[in-house]
Amino acid sequence: MIRLFSLLLLSWLLGPGALPTPRREFVMPEGSGSLTGFSRNGRLVGVSGGTSQVAVFQTGTGLLLRTYREHRQPVVSFAFSPRLDTVVSVDASGQAHAWNPETLTTLARWQAPSDVTRVLFSPDGQQALLASRSRRWLWNLRYPATEPVELEFNGPVVGDITALSFSTDGTRLATGFETGMVLVQDLKTRAYQQMALFRTSVQGLSFGRDSLLAVAGTPEFRSWHPGTSAAPHTQVLEQPAVAIAFDEDAQLVLLGSPTGLTSVWSPPEKQLIFTCQGKGRTSFVQFQPEGSLILAAFTEDRAKTWKLQ
Numbered sequence: 001m002i003r004l005f006s007l008l009l010l011s012w013l014l015g016p017g018a019l020p021t022p023r024r025e026f027v028m029p030e031g032s033g034s035l036t037g038f039s040r041n042g043r044l045v046g047v048s049g050g051t052s053q054v055a056v057f058q059t060g061t062g063l064l065l066r067t068y069r070e071h072r073q074p075v076v077s078f079a080f081s082p083r084l085d086t087v088v089s090v091d092a093s094g095q096a097h098a099w100n101p102e103t104l105t106t107l108a109r110w111q112a113p114s115d116v117t118r119v120l121f122s123p124d125g126q127q128a129l130l131a132s133r134s135r136r137w138l139w140n141l142r143y144p145a146t147e148p149v150e151l152e153f154n155g156p157v158v159g160d161i162t163a164l165s166f167s168t169d170g171t172r173l174a175t176g177f178e179t180g181m182v183l184v185q186d187l188k189t190r191a192y193q194q195m196a197l198f199r200t201s202v203q204g205l206s207f208g209r210d211s212l213l214a215v216a217g218t219p220e221f222r223s224w225h226p227g228t229s230a231a232p233h234t235q236v237l238e239q240p241a242v243a244i245a246f247d248e249d250a251q252l253v254l255l256g257s258p259t260g261l262t263s264v265w266s267p268p269e270k271q272l273i274f275t276c277q278g279k280g281r282t283s284f285v286q287f288q289p290e291g292s293l294i295l296a297a298f299t300e301d302r303a304k305t306w307k308l309q
């Protein structure tokens with residue numbers, strides 16, 4: 001609640017026409033920088049995009065600390081574990097690497113049987129989910145030498161996979177499809193529930209404590225409570241949204257637009273309370289773990305952080 005009050009005060013002080021300047025910009029040695037993410041404690045920022053490298057920066061200073069160079073093809077996705085000092089990155093050839101961001105030691109490699117397009121860690125940091133357009137695998141990072149196990153669908157596969165999100169307790173996985181369908185699967189029982197949230201491709205998913213938020217490039221986000229019979233709720237926005245993330249307390253929502261406008265939304269206030277600007281399409285948004293920064297990546301700009309309070 002302190003963060004929410006501070007943001008409301010900041011939005012009033014800045015006024016509707018003023019946009020804050022970035023706290024830091026992360027300059028890649030080469031490449032686009034359209035892929036990014038915070039480390040588990042928020043003290044490091046990883047950046048990649050367009051090359052075979054993943055650069056590791058110090059969050060506070062923007063200083064480039066080290067670069068992971070073990071891929072031979074352009075990196076298409078990567079993620080930091082929220083609990084372990086581990087990164088999983090995948091390249092255009094389908095090769096996945098698990099590695100330590102402090103030492104750059106490669107812990108394990110795995111060659112996927114089809115192109116992997118996205119990586120996501122479970123909330124406990126023990127497993128990484130790797131997904132292609134139609135398949136998903138779980139990699140147990142407690143034993144990185146073991147091969148990932150395919151997570152099969154019990155329900156129908158309705159088009160290409162376009163978005164993923166674990167529930168906050170790690171027991172359920174939401175999968176979004178190009179058809180606008182979202183499927184939520186219980187990882188223990190494999191029971192599933194599905195909902196047609198949009199008529200266009202789902203572009204972002206984020207689980208809160210009891211709700212799942214989804215965006216599809218339209219000026220709205222939708223809130224669904226899987227496991228209940230309640231109909232999804234639609235929150236109209238002034239800008240289309242293509243990326244979305246909850247903060248750790250599930251009190252604030254971070255939204256990215258096709259024009260680089262990145263905003264913090266307050267569900268209790270039902271209004272935007274913080275807005276900043278990048279160039280090109282927003283490709284990723286994230287709140288800093290246990291911190292007061294937001295991180296965003298763009299298709300035509302450097303990855304940047306902004307201070308919330």
